[in-house]
Amino acid sequence: MRIQRIIFILLLCILLLSSSASALPSGYSRSIVGEFHDMDITINNDFIRLEEDPFFYSGLLYVPLESLSTYLPMEIDYNQGSGYIDLLTGGFTNYRTEEEYSVTLLQRNYLLAKLNQEQKQLETQLNNREFTPHQRITTLAEMEDYLQDRYDQLLEIPMTIRLRRGTGDYYRLQITFPYEDRQDFREVAKRRIEYWVEDMLYSVRDLHDPYAQVEGWIRDDRSDYTIDHTSYVDFESSQRWIDFDFIYDDSRVRRLHLHEAAYADEKKQGSSEKSIRHQPLAIWVQNLEVRLDGQRLPLRGEVYQINNEIYLPLVDLADSFYFSFSYDETAHQLDIFNDNFLWGDVPFQPNQLGQKQDSIDNVLKEIVSLEQELRRSRDRLYPHRQISSVTRMEAYLRDYFSDYDGMELRIHFTEYRDHEYRLRIRISEEDSRLFDRNNHYILLDLVSDMWDVIQDLYDPDAILVGSIRSSADDSDDSFYVFFESDEDYLDFDFADYDTSTTESVDAERLERELQRSLRRYNRRSLEVTFRYEAISTRRDIDLNIYFTQSRFYEWELEDKMDYLFDLQREIESLYGEIGVNGRIIDESRDETALRFSFEQGHIRSYDLLTEIEAYLNRHYSRFSFGGEVFSFDFSLSERDLDAFDLRLAGDFAQQENSWRAVEESEGDEFHAFVQQAVSYIKRFWNVDVHPKVFDRNLSTIDLL
The missing domain is CATH 3.30.70 (Alpha-Beta Plaits)
Incomplete structure (x- = not known):
């Protein structure tokens, strides 16, 4: 009887263990090597911190699900015994019809084709720009003339330069200076002499012979050329460096590595780079199914468990929750943009669209980079080349x-x-x-x-x-x-500016006239009393205007501009269009409340530009179209005395469907929106205003 009881207990235990094992999802353990970057992470430009670090493996970026879920509109329901990871959003996502999926895929194909075409056009424009700073020089005599013209002085010490052809790729560079300047030459920093000779070598290579090497000396014009020790400096180059023998300093020999400045910069940049480490990871690979609001999600990577955290490929979460992301490998920064998916405005699309979106994102990166480079090249007034000395x-x-x-x-x-x-x-x-x-x-x-x-x-x-x-x-x-x-x-x-042909400004007379006509200035019952102090600098003046009442800070932009217009008229009635550098000073606080200047009949004020910029961002920053609201950040700057640049930076990507609807409408409403801001600026300044619109990726939007 006792034996039967023992057998029964054993069978019961086996049955329970079998039942428990069958409830656990199948899986296995293995070791992988993850690549961890010292990474910064942002969501919509706000920095976040995760409890566990993401890592790269097999070309995918894996993120800790529990840590990231804090910033996503979801809850995680995971029971080890169920074999499922349920991502619950409250039902804002749902699958659409097959027809809608096909339409979306077709839209992405059209967009990708358009972006590829735009990329090729930008590459063509960039390649067609000419950056050659000089015409090539074909004769040795012309090359010598060029060196004599460009390098005729070293810290105001006149130099005579001769260039002679040696053997092979070598050229003899013989440099002399006046004997009476010998002490000044000895006081020139050796590094300056080295860079000066290096510049001449690069000039010969750039303009005449790309394989040129130089050997030569620097002497005074009384030296005996047949005696070596009469040289002050001897030098000889190779492909990678120039050796200098400073004979006047006990034959101190120095070596200058070519592109030394560039090497120093690279070394400095390398020392500040963020670290990358490769770390072995003991992981548990489980055959888990991930579901979003009850619907199965196909995954590009595997589901990994490390300690108590589940890791998923970020690209799968991005497709499921409608956010985009990019990773800057140089800066080690991961940027995530949710495109307002948190509010459920974007319908769910199957995961298969992710591959097409990857292609679009890659092309967009190239376009942004090309546009920035093209913009820089157009902004340059002079041919581009990097200068290192x-x-x-x-x-x-x-x-x-x-x-x-x-x-x-x-x-x-x-x-x-x-x-x-x-x-x-x-x-x-x-x-x-x-x-x-x-x-x-x-x-x-x-x-x-x-x-x-x-x-x-x-x-x-x-x-x-x-x-x-x-x-x-x-x-x-x-x-x-x-x-x-x-x-x-x-x-x-301009204090020492010769003004013998013009009369000087009488500062005392100007002070008296301004005290008489503009001592009290009343705007909207906000009267402010001013005291004027003028300092003459021949035909220009420095003008300090003092006040003590706090009512000045209640003046609006219109009040301040009206006052400056009246002030300008009073001064011009006395002296015409003179230059004025002015400050309005709160005497009780001993601080400047407003800076301004009058130049060639124009009123200029960085402080007022800043106030107008702030006003635009408070009152004109939101544009509504088709139920969508787009936010813009305004910045205003002077192009010249007669023109301002107005920049509008949007919070959206140009390829988004919501913005594409604005473009397809030919932008009439958006044009009116921008013109409101332009009209406000022109209320104060009689200038041309040139608006330019960018999306959050700095891509130019041509709707104006």
Whole structure:
């Protein structure tokens, strides 16, 4: 009897174990190597943090389902015994008919074909642009003349340059300077001498012989050419470097690696790159079925369980929940955009559409990149090439600015601190007499153009300090203009500007007239009392306007512009269109409330532009069409004195169906929407306004 009881218990245990095993989904364990990036993740441009890290495996990005679900409109129902992972959204997704699926697939095919065509057109435009900075030089004599013209001075030490053909690809470069400048030459930094010679080597290679090597020396003009030790510097190049022997410094030998600046930049960038690590993972592979609101989802990858977290391919979640994503491999940043799917406005589409969408996304990336490069190339005033040394930058400025608007200029460009440079410009006495208060803006444009080129081709953080003058001495009758830049602006000082042909502004008289006519200014019963302080700089003035009442801060844009118009009229009635650099100052707080200037009859104010920009973003940022609402971010900037650029950045992708409906309507309503903003700007400034519209991928939208 006891034996029968034991047998019964054993059979019962076996039955229970069998039943339990049959309830568990089948699976197996294995080891894989996941690629983990030090990754930043954003959803609609907001950074998020996941509890577990995503990883790459077999070409797919796997994400932790539980961690990511916090940011998706779903709940997860997972029971190990059921064999299912249910993603529950409350029913906003549902399968559509086969006919609707076919129509959607056809739309994507049309879109892909259109994008491919656009990509080819952009590639053709980019390839057709010409970036060659110089014509080729065919003779050695012409090459020598070019070097003598471009490199005739080293920090104002005159240099005589001879170029002779040696054996093979070698050229002899013989450089002499006046004996009386020998001490100045010894004080020149060795690095500057090295870069100066390197620039000449590159000039020969770029314009005459791409395989050129140079050997030569730098001597004073009294040296005995037959005696080696009379050289100050000897040098010889190879394909990868130039060796320098600084004989005047106890034959100190230095080696300059060609493209040294580029190597330094690459090394610096490499040191700041985010890390990638390959990590073995013990995973449990389960034959689980993933369902969305009860409907099975086909998956491109497998379902992995690591510890207590389930991992799925991100592309499968993207297709199911109607969000797009992109991964920047350089920046290690994953960007996810939900396209308003959270609100259920987009119907569900089967997973098979994902492959077509992948192709569209890849082409869009290429188009965005091509558009950005084409835009940069069009924005450049001068042919593009990367410049890696100060002396080469100086040569480039001489190439493109030595004859500016009919003026002959001598240009010197030197570095004196990190990212800080001196720019000295000499102008002939004859040309300097052409300038008066009506056209000295040409000088402002000249320096501004040169600053743009320096930042574009050499140092994007460049800060300039310099002068424009008409003679080598500091005599009282010399033409002398100072300028200095900060991060965004150029400031000019015309205090020593020759104005012998024009009368100076009487600062005291101007103060008296403004106190008499504009001491109290009343706008909408918000009267403000002003005190004026004028500082004369010949034909221009610095004008400080002081107030103490807080009512000024209650003035609207119209009030401020009306005041500036009246102020401008009063000044012009006395002195005509003079330049005014003004500040309205809250004396009680000791801070500037508004900056402005009057230039050639125009009112300029960055502060007021910023206020108008903020007003547009508050009142004109939303465009409605067909039940959809599109948001735009406005930015406003000066193109020149007579024109503004208005940029509208949308929160959508151009290929979205909702926006395509706007384009198919020929954009009449959208054009009216933009014109409202343009009209508001023109209430204050009599300028041309040039609007330009972009989607969130920075693609240009041509509807205006």
